[in-house]
């Protein structure tokens with residue numbers, strides 16, 4: 001499986017599914033990170049974490065540990 | 075029409091301009107309160123239109139109506155009219171960000187499911203236009219079946235049209251909205267609804283029945299179903315399973331169905347430019363979250379925040395101080411000496427002064443924080459600092475609240491509201507008072523300049539005094555890290571909170587909204603902290619004043635004078651010892667000195683003085699005598715009082731002022747020459763000064779902070795906890811400091 005964390009800056013991928021569940025997954029779903037949506041890595045914070053993504057036309061940041069749980073297809 | 079008041083609930087995502095719109099509508103007619111039992115603010119306002127009163131209820135900004143906590147439940151309960159004594163609102167006013175329609179429409183979909191008359195305010199149309207986003211407003215309204223009004227809230231544009239739309243919506247019935255879920259789900263929800271109704275006599279609105287199925291995390295189930303409804307819980311579980319098997323997984327199903335509806339609704343309504351354009355916001359971000367420049371800008375912002383405190387707050391504080399002093403003088407000169415004068419001057423006016431003195435700092439910090447929030451920079455600061463804060467189990471959102479606490483913990487704690495996760499918010503509030511605030515500075519400065527030798531190293535660049543000051547700040551920071559670490563593993567243990575955060579595009583904050591926020595929080599502070607600080611100040615005043623015994627004081631003074639006279643009589647005539655004793659007597663008899671001595675003796679014989687003696691065995695291991703113990707008790711309402719109290723104890727009189735340099739050096743001299751009552755040895759030396767400073771670095775001697783924690787957590791439990799843990803920590807640390815230091819230096 002390829003996780004969202006492995007994306008390189010500027011690269012776009014499709015979200016496939018979430019590993020694990022919980023509140024974080026639900027929050028991500030509400031914020032539009034749904035299976036099938038396009039997501040692009042914009043950059044990372046100076047200390048390498050968290051990561052900034054573009055999804056559905058807005059900017060969202062996630063920690064690496066959270067991005068790891070999102071499976072993507074490039 | 076039910077009555078001439080039309081109730082409008084204002085709902086929207088965070089950062090959509092909701093507060094700005096609320097201010098547009100309600101202007102100055104707004105009120106802030108609290109919903110009982112939760113920490114959510116209840117903000118309402120009203121305006122008149124076409125002969126009706128419109129009451130606007132501002133609900134907290136949210137991405138979704140799926141409640142996971144009592145705080146999130148408030149919005150749902152208000153919308154469905156489930157709060158005691160409140161019916162459902164007549165209209166929902168939904169504000170959406172035109173530059174970000176897809177995600178905003180997820181909430182639109184949920185709100186439409188509630189079945190209330192709805193009006194959509196399409197905000198930020200100016201930015202949308204700039205980005206080449208075209209929106210067919212008429213078509214959108216037709217597809218949604220609700221009025222849609224384009225507005226620009228920060229300029230007040232479109233507000234008359236919006237008011238007209240609200241008026242007509244209140245007079246018509248809502249159109250039935252399209253249910254975004256598959257037939258399978260709708261059937262199951264209807265089945266569950268009638269089942270709950272007949273088995274449990276629980277007639278729930280369909281929206282909540284749907285939510286029961288969709289929210290698999292258990293919160294809503296526990297809220298709505300009786301504990302013993304095992305059969306229904308199992309049934310609910312089987313419904314979820316069967317839906318999952320039919321291609322509607324929980325929880326992803328809801329998001330997929332609603333976002334599919336969003337896609338259908340927006341597809342021929344919105345045209346977004348296909349090529350990716352570099353927006354203004356992107357260009358700003360290229361600098362502000364840049365690895366090097368971003369960090370430098372953050373440092374500059376922090377520096378600005380602090381220098382603004384010193385530049386603007388300090389002068390204002392000294393005005394407040396001298397203003398209060400002036401009033402006290404005027405009142406004092408009108409009254410005869412006695413309990414009433416002391417109560418008014420030292421108790422009441424002093425008490426009001428103790429509250430108002432905080433205001434300049436707090437207002438400036440709030441204006442600063444409001445500016446950071448509204449411009450969109452706050453989220454960037456959190457993003458930049460998250461990695462660092464994650465080290466202690468917090469998130470980047472705690473950064474600004476903790477940083478502000480170095481100026482004053484009150485605004486720091488109040489700005490912790492931006493932290494979504496309750497446990498994180500609590501930890502942040504509990505450790506915020508450990509940051510060395512500006513009220514501790516005078517304590518450090520006086521003690522350091524009196525007792526720390528001014529050695530310099532590295533060619534004079536670093537001095538020992540400066541290093542000691544730095545050490546005091548570090549003591550607080552390290553303690554905070556430790557306490558956060560322990561809390562996160564014990565009392566406030568739980569799943570690592572997520573850091574899923576929107577980075578909103580940059581906006582020019584409107585001066586009005588910033589001022590509104592500042593005034594609102596300033597008032598909030600005065601209101602909640604004012605009464606507590608005021609009453610504690612009065613109590614401490616009474617402890618220091620009563621039981622007043624003029625005869626006892628007069629006796630003591632006479633005794634001291636007699637002793638001096640006896641010494642003179644015993645001394646050899648014309649010896650230098652006798653001459654100096656004679657000088658001493660002359661000095662003793664001067665009226666000013668007698669008055670100061672009287673003040674000091676009254677203090678010693680008061681309840682406070684007795685309490686100081688009572689706790690002497692407890693503070694003795696810290697190297698303190700009863701006088702210091704006394705001052706520490708008296709400074710409970712506000713730690714900066716400690717130096718003033720010491721001033722009174724050491725005969726400097728009550729007019730003594732810490733902020734005046736000559737008075738400071740007087741106090742330094744008195745401290746240096748103070749001696750133990752029994753042995754005559756000096757009380758203060760470096761170890762004692764260090765232990766006192768460490769104590770003040772860590773203790774919770776600030777009624778304002780404690781009452782704000784109470785305000786923000788809605789219970790006395792956490793302020794009491796904070797007081798207990800900080801006092802314990804301060805005691806132990808001061809004890810260690812003294813015991814170790816006195817073995818090295820004495």
Ligand SMILES: Nc1nc2c(ncn2[C@@H]2O[C@H](COP(=O)(O)OP(=O)(O)OP(=O)(O)O)[C@@H](O)[C@H]2O)c(=O)[nH]1
Pocket residue numbers: 087088089090091092093094095135197198199200201225226227228229447448449581582583584587
């Ligand atoms: N350009 C532009 N800016 C706007 C508009 N409406 C609001 N703003 C700005 O957007 C920023 C955020 O507005 P707020 O009213 O604080 O937003 P909010 O939804 O209350 O945000 P939270 O309090 O964080 O939930 C402020 O700086 C406003 O001045 C608009 O129509 N156009």
